[in-house]
Amino acid sequence: MAKENVDVLIIGAGPAGTMTAAKLIQAGLTVKIVERSHFPRYVIGESLLPQSMQHLEDAGFMDALVARNYQKKIGANFKQDDFQEFFDFSKNYTDGWTWTWQVPRDDFDNVLAEEVQKMGAPIEFGTSVVDANMDLEEPIIKVVNEAGDVQEIQAKFVVDSSGYGRVLANLLDLNEPSSAPTRATLFAQFKPADGIETGAENNKVTILVHEEDVWVWLIPFSDGRVSVGFVGNPEYLESAQGDAKARFLTYLARDQHASAMLDGMALCMEPKEIKGYSKGIKQLFGKNFxxxxNASEFIDPVFSAGVMFAIESGARAADLIVTQLNGEEADWQQDYEAHMLKGIAVMRTYIEGWYDGRLRRLFFSDNKPEKIKSQITSVLAGYVWDETNPFVNRSEKTLNLLSELHNNPEMA
Ligand SMILES: Cc1cc2nc3c(=O)[nH]c(=O)nc-3n(C[C@H](O)[C@H](O)[C@H](O)COP(=O)(O)OP(=O)(O)OC[C@H]3O[C@@H](n4cnc5c(N)ncnc54)[C@H](O)[C@@H]3O)c2cc1C
Known part of the structure; x- marks a missing residue:
């Protein structure tokens, strides 16, 4: 059996994997990525957050991404019945990038993959990791390509960026039930109908409250397509008659705002569904991995934070791998796990507040002080590690307090 040696083996070429690879290459390490599918490949998660932009620039991806002319995302729009609130990233409380993109992920991930290959990280497409011996000082990973050829790759360090594949979590029994209840999603894409030249009139990302525990995303792309998804209570999303397409169209017809935004457009991707997308994990690292x-923890897509966490974790992990492979002390517990869990906890507070209504009441309340709005915007832009923001360092307390004040204005 063929055996190859490399400094770092990365499983999966999504944004987490390519971010890690770019930074490791910059530090002079040898890297190989194995990727199960062939790119460009479809994956969900098209609305990015500004917090990722600095990492994308530092890793050397920016010129190639700018050339793709993606739809610029300057904020996020939330709607419920007649209420609407736009959170404008240019009014961020935190210093940093104030815009990002809405991207078809097949294209975006493909750009990152092409760029890391040019930088010197080969990607073996159509190749899956099927086993791993992590007990060795230098782990051995078994991979199989589509022809059935088996190969072993020995690495000093392994990065699992396999997303929903959850390769090491499955092989090392690291999965844990998620703290979030089981939710489902039903999603598709639309394009301008024949004869109509542009897509949705409004090119902003919009989140609509559809039912008490179901919401809809609309993410317009620069080519006129719009990604649309219903998310939430699985009982509701299974309650209409028929297959995924029939149910999707039923819910769409019930949603006056979504129907209006898609007026003149036609389905261009068959609706798909996922049930139980939230994942928990026991630990985020080991001595050599x-x-x-998403190979670690994923809660919910309502605030579009998945790619942000993927990129942040990839960048952080790369820095610590470089330290460790240079023979220095890498504090994975503090500088990786605690850091990531801190950001995830802030998002979790927001997500829970969204579903239980506290955050929605705040979003749609009139006369929010500008400072509070800019602090909320900062979290929505992905700045979940800015300890000077009360919505970060005391997120639960701040949310409860403001929600109380909103319910009992005489307390103010
Ligand atoms: C309904 C829904 C909507 C979402 N919307 C958003 C959004 O708007 N914005 C946002 O930021 N995030 C969103 N997300 C989250 C987003 O999808 C993920 O967080 C993001 O794709 C994670 O990136 P990643 O690099 O970790 O994994 P991925 O992008 O999933 O990449 C992992 C790669 O690993 C490969 N792989 C898997 N198994 C193996 C194996 N055995 N061997 C080799 N390769 C393997 C896969 O083929 C894949 O290419 C959403 C998620 C859901 C469920």
Whole structure:
């Protein structure tokens, strides 16, 4: 059996994997990525957050991404019945990038993959990791390509960026039930109908409250397509008659705002569904491996934070791998796991507040002080590690307090 040696083996070429690879190459390490599918490949998660932009620039991806002319995302729009609130990233409380993109992920991930290959990280497409011996000082990973050829790759360090594949979590029994209840999603894409030249009139990302515990995303792309998904209570999403397409169209017809935004457009991707997308994890690293992006923990897409966490974790992990492979002390517990869990905890507070209504009441309340709005915007832009923001360092307390004040204005 063929055997290859490399400094770092990365499983999966999504944004977590390519971010890690770019930074490791910059540090002079040898890297190989194995990727199960062939790119460009479809994956969900098209609305990015500004917090990722600095990492994308530092890793050397920016010129190639700018050339793709993606739809610029300057904020996020939330709607419920007649209420609407736009959170404008240019009014961020935190210093940093104030815009990002809405991207078809097949294209975005493909750009990152092409760029890391040019930088010197080969990607073996159509190749799956099927086993791993992590007990060795230098782990051996078994991979199989589509022809059935088996190969072993020995690495000093392994990065699991396999997303929903959850390779090491499955092989090392690291999965844990998620703290979030089981939710489901039903999603598709639309394009302008024949004869109509542009897509949705409004090119902003919009989140609509559809039912008490179901919401809809609309993410317009620069080519006129719009990604649309219903998310939430699985009982509701299974309650209409028929297959995924029939149910999707039923819910769409019930949603006056979504129907209006898609007026003149036609389905261009068959509706798909996923049930139980939230994942928990027991630990984020071991002595010779780390889990990044969705291969670790994923809660909920309502605030579009998945790619942000994937990129942040990839960048952080790369820095610590470089330290460790240079023979220095890498504090994975503090500088990786605690850091990632801190950001995830802030997002979790927001997500829970969204579903239980506290955050929605705040979003749609009139006369929010500008400072509070800019602090909320900062979290929505992905700045979940800015300890000077009360919505970060005391997120639960701040949310409860403001929600109380909103319910009992005489307390103010
Ligand atoms: C309904 C829904 C909507 C979402 N919307 C958003 C959004 O708007 N914005 C956002 O930021 N995030 C969103 N997300 C989250 C987003 O999808 C993920 O967080 C993001 O794709 C994670 O990136 P990643 O690099 O960790 O993994 P991925 O992008 O999933 O990449 C992992 C790669 O690993 C490969 N792989 C898997 N198994 C193996 C194996 N055995 N061997 C080799 N390769 C393997 C896969 O083929 C894949 O290419 C959403 C998620 C859901 C469920």
């Amino acid at each position: 780390v889990l990044t992006g």
